[in-house]
Amino acid sequence: MMLKILYFASVRELLGQGSEELPLPAGVVDVAGLLGFLAQRGGAWEHLAEIRNLRQAVNQEMVGRNAPIGAGDEVAFFPPVTGG
Amino acid sequence: MMVRVQEADFDVGTELAALRRNQPQIGALVSFVGVVRAASDGAGVSEMTLEHYPGMTEKALAAMVGEAGRRWNLIDAIVIHRVGRLLPGDQIVLVAVAGAHRGEAFAACEFLIDYLKTRAPFWKREVTPQGARWVAARASDDQAAERWRD
Numbered sequence: 488m489m490l491k492i493l494y495f496a497s498v499r500e501l502l503g504q505g506s507e508e509l510p511l512p513a514g515v516v517d518v519a520g521l522l523g524f525l526a527q528r529g530g531a532w533e534h535l536a537e538i539r540n541l542r543q544a545v546n547q548e549m550v551g552r553n554a555p556i557g558a559g560d561e562v563a564f565f566p567p568v569t570g571g
Numbered sequence: 572m573m574v575r576v577q578e579a580d581f582d583v584g585t586e587l588a589a590l591r592r593n594q595p596q597i598g599a600l601v602s603f604v605g606v607v608r609a610a611s612d613g614a615g616v617s618e619m620t621l622e623h624y625p626g627m628t629e630k631a632l633a634a635m636v637g638e639a640g641r642r643w644n645l646i647d648a649i650v651i652h653r654v655g656r657l658l659p660g661d662q663i664v665l666v667a668v669a670g671a672h673r674g675e676a677f678a679a680c681e682f683l684i685d686y687l688k689t690r691a692p693f694w695k696r697e698v699t700p701q702g703a704r705w706v707a708a709r710a711s712d713d714q715a716a717e718r719w720r721d
Binding site: 493495496497540544547548549563565566567568569570571 | 630693
């Protein structure tokens with residue numbers, strides 16, 4: 488079971504990609520852990536967790552950074568929403 | 572109760588007529604239409620692109636309509652939100668609520684647009700003479716949604 492990660496709007500532009508799939512990294516149990524794993528890639532990835540007001544969703548529900556994640560989950564990172 | 576996310580424009584009259592059809596108990600129909608402004612934060616806007624999170628968007632909108640239905644005695648409601656490229660004057664969103672009386676219909680309509688603006692995963696990118704920019708979230712929108720917290 489792969490972990491699916493989606494990036495939207497300004498976050499997608501910062502990272503230069505809209506989605507990826509990867510095996511759940513060893514030791515990652517929550518959103519904060521995933522952000523730490525991604526930051527190890529360096530470059531723009533180091534800035535992801537520091538984006539002011541970064542929002543995240545797990546399986547299409549908005550959650551906090553302490554939300555648990557597991558293999559097969561869909562995680563998304565995006566800026567505050569501006570619809571309507 | 573219905574939510575739709577679409578690129579195509581919508582006709583408010585057609586949608587409201589459909590909402591009322593065969594619902595003789597409706598006594599009040601309140602609607603809100605959001606429109607693309609030609610200026611934003613002091614800059615002219617020549618066009619706008621709306622991005623969204625397919626799947627989550629529909630779930631989030633349906634959850635809001637469900638929450639409105641728990642808070643007020645509604646007969647029906649619709650939310651239609653457009654995505655893709657839009658021009659000044661174009662319609663962006665329709666929220667319409669039908670109830671027996673106006674009080675609950677007004678309240679539920681305002682609740683839905685306030686919630687939509689802070690919880691539905693849409694993002695606006697606007698083109699101005701200075702270039703394209705992502706629209707920043709407004710604190711006033713958060714405050715508007717906060718009013719509805721239990």
